[in-house]
Amino acid sequence: xxxxxxxxxxxxxxxxxxxxxxxxxxxxxxxxxxxxxxxxxxxxxxxxxxxxxxxxxxxxxxxxxxxxxxxxxxxxxxxxxxxxxxxxxxxxxxxxxxxxxxxxxxxxxxxxxxxxxxxxxxx
Numbered sequence: 001x002x003x004x005x006x007x008x009x010x011x012x013x014x015x016x017x018x019x020x021x022x023x024x025x026x027x028x029x030x031x032x033x034x035x036x037x038x039x040x041x042x043x044x045x046x047x048x049x050x051x052x053x054x055x056x057x058x059x060x061x062x063x064x065x066x067x068x069x070x071x072x073x074x075x076x077x078x079x080x081x082x083x084x085x086x087x088x089x090x091x092x093x094x095x096x097x098x099x100x101x102x103x104x105x106x107x108x109x110x111x112x113x114x115x116x117x118x119x120x121x122x123x
Contacts, residue, residue: 059111
């Protein structure tokens with residue numbers, strides 16, 4: 001039996017409104033609340049994504065040899081190149097440093113790394 005169930009993942013943000021629009025575009029989730037200090041998107045299975053403004057936000061680096069990245073999202077897509085291009089069009093950055101051919105690491109507008117991977121690889 002599980003001790004807890006995930007209900008929301010919250011990311012620090014340098015601009016909550018901008019990041020809410022970005023993640024809504026990428027995930028297709030509805031923006032349930034948005035203001036300068038905080039935004040929340042609602043997704044499937046009752047899971048939400050929160051974006052909280054942090055003054056003087058310092059994004060993690062990529063690549064990150066020191067381990068200060070702490071966590072990232074892995075997102076399944078049908079076509080890596082197309083999905084990466086769509087994310088860049090929505091405001092992401094595609095760094096030169098990539099871990100291989102089956103993943104694409106991108107940075108959201110606040111600098112958080114996230115990965116795209118082939119949906120077929122997840123079974």
